[in-house]
Structure formats: structure tokens, C-alpha cells
Amino acid sequence: MVNIKKIFARQVLDSRGIPTVEAEVSTDKGVFSAIVPSGTSAGKHEALELRDGGKEYFGKGVSKAVSNVNQLIALRLEGKSFSSQKELDGVLLGLDGTQNKSRLGANAVLSVSMAFSRAMAVEKDLELFGFLGESFGNKEFVLPCPQSVFISGGAHADKSTDFQEFMVMPTGLKSFSSALQCVAEVYHRLAEILKKKDLHTNVGKEGSFAPNLKSLSLAIQGAFAPRLESNSMAFELLSIAVEEAGYSLGKDVSFALDVAASEFFKNGKYVLETEGKTLTGGELVDMYGELLDVFPVVSVEDGFAEDDFESFSEFTKKFGHRVQVVGDDLLVTNVERIKKAVSMNSCNALLLKPNQIGTVSESLEAARLAFDSKWNVVVSHRSGDTEDAFIADLAVAIGCGQIKTGAPARSERTAKYNRLLRIEEKLGGKAVFGKNFFV
């Protein structure tokens, strides 16, 4: 039982320099805090992130969300005792009373929900992952395999490629620490390769490189792909980096893709600006098929727009037996949308982002529904993230075996990787690494 003595929130900055909410929950055992992340290519069906509008911070301030915590939420919770995450989150949901958290703001609600998880963990003398695992009914902790983004485009990097994230997955490595070492080594190798090709190595929002591949790739022949345009050029460069770093492509290291296709869906068509092509959903399905034939891609996220359940279904029907089909903007960690996708066989994996839905309990429910539907789950950061490493514990707790948390660079990304190194140490010989992905 946790007795909440005080609740307090403040406005802090996320990794993009945009305001976000930090909450503190004070109990007899101490003060427990959490900071909420925020998306750039956010899905339109996500729970409402409350922003102030007006002049300050170009309208991006969160002082209304902060005062909702300091007034409405504090008034309701201070002096009360709670024995579970579900009980606390139930009160928050009742207080908000809307479908999409539009009264209090999902950012206000989630900050308190996450800080409470930390308070409960200490109350029960557990690590955060231990408490979240208990809340989820899972005792099999798993260190996740990273989906680490190395090249980014789309809304994350001024459209240097149409697809948003080209990721490396060290699926063949045997432990989290060796997987992270591999990721870091390949990342630095890629930087050298880019420099040699006169491409810049400045990093984007999630620590990944964002070279202008259009300049490099006027449909030239690649060592791996027969024909290279900017989107497949990214995988070509990753392939070279993997091999030059001394890892075996397809064996030690596989690839994952987050297309974030809503960003280039215009008037019912998919407009690939960097390749000068406009495709139907069906043509895009075939284009992914060609990529799968050439590169060891094991996961494709948001290959289609956020309401294009049909194209997702076509892709899953054709390729779901050999690739993980992940729904992010399509599903927004929302059980109703997951149910629809299950009934239409639109995906076989859920991208789990707690701030898309707004409470820890609802995030766990979404993961439960995905597992019950025989889907995989990938726990994910946001492009606007913070030093809070909550999702590292969440991934271990639910045992999903996969985390997407950026490049092995920039402290808001390495905070999660470093927390996972510490968890691996704590679990010692019991540390199971990465499972549940298709290879």
C-alpha cells in the first residue's frame, strides 16, 4: 500500500528542447519522479498531449498540463492510499473522464502514473522492472534486443530519405551487452563510411545519421542490391558497415525499418519524393517485398498510413510469415485499434509507447492483448525523449524481447541502453536475451 503524501509537477525540456511534464510522487519512502516523452511523427489517433498554445515556447508549453497535475490530480490523490497500479490509474481515468485524455492531458496523467510505478516498486522492495513484471503477471524477465536506428529520414531528418528509420538489430548475439557492443561498433563504422563518401555525419533527433542519400544514389548498382535508390541505399550502407565492423550480415545482425508512411500519404497515394515515385498501397507492398529479398529485414513498422488497415493486411498476408509487421501510428497502443487490426490480420506486432495511451495500466493491457493474439511487442521511445529510462524496465518486465530506443548516441537514448546494462548485471546468470522476433 502506497500512501501519497504529495504530488507535484513542473515543466522541463525534452531532447528536442520542447517542454514536457515531470511529476513527483512523495510517499513515506521518498520522492519518486518521472518525465513523459513526446513524438514528432505522432499518430493522429494518439491520446491528447495537452499543449498551451499562445506565444510562449511557440505554443508548445505544457503549463496547463502541469497545473492539472498540481491542482486537479493532486487534490484527488494526496492523502490517499493505493495498493496497485490499476487502482491508481483507474482513479486517474475517472478524473479525466474522456476517451482520449483531453481533459487532463495524456502527458499530465502519464507523468503521475509512471512516477507512481516507481513509488510502488520501492514500497514493495522491488526494482521497477520487478514491480511492472508483477503488475503484468510475468516473472520471465528478458533483456530486449535493440532496434537501433542508424539512418533517419522523413519527419525525423528533413526528409533525407522518405522512410523514417533504418535500424540495426543484433539478433544473432547472445547477450544484451554483446549486442550493444555490436551496435556501437557498427554505428562508428558507418560514420567512417559516410565520411569517406563525403556525406555528413551530423546526427538527427534519435542520434542517427541523416545523410543526403539522393545525391549518392541515382539508381546505381550496389554490392547488395541490384538497383539503388535513396531508400534502399540506406540499407546498402548499413550492410557495408556491418561487414566492415566484422559481423555477419543476416546471422549476427538483421535490419528493421520504420517507414512512418503516414508522413508521405497524400490523396490516397504514397509519394516517395526522394525517388520521384507515387505508389498505391499494393505497389508499396511489392516494393517492401523486393527489399526483403535483398536485405535481411526482419521487421517493418508502419509500412502504410495510419488508417490504411487494408494495405497493412495485404502486406501481412503476403509477407507476415517472414517478417514482423509492426503497427505504431496504426495502433497507438490502444486496445480498440489493436482489436480491429487483429480481426483484419493487419499486423503481427505492436509498437508499445506508453504516452500514446496515457497510463501504465493501459500500456500493459495493450501488451497483454497483443500477446494473447500471438503477436510480438516492441517497446519504444519517442523522438522527443528524456533522461527517464522507464521503458528499459518496461521492456524487461513484459519479456517482449525487443526495444526501439534510438542510436547508441545522445544521453536520452543511452540512458535506456545503460539502464539495460545495469539490469543485465542485476539479473546475472538469469538474464535471458532477446526473443520473439522473426529471423
Ligand code: PEP
Ligand atoms: C516512431 O515513429 O516510431 C517514433 C519513435 O517517432 P515519433 O516519436 O516521432 O512518433
Ligand code: MG
Ligand atoms: Mg514509428
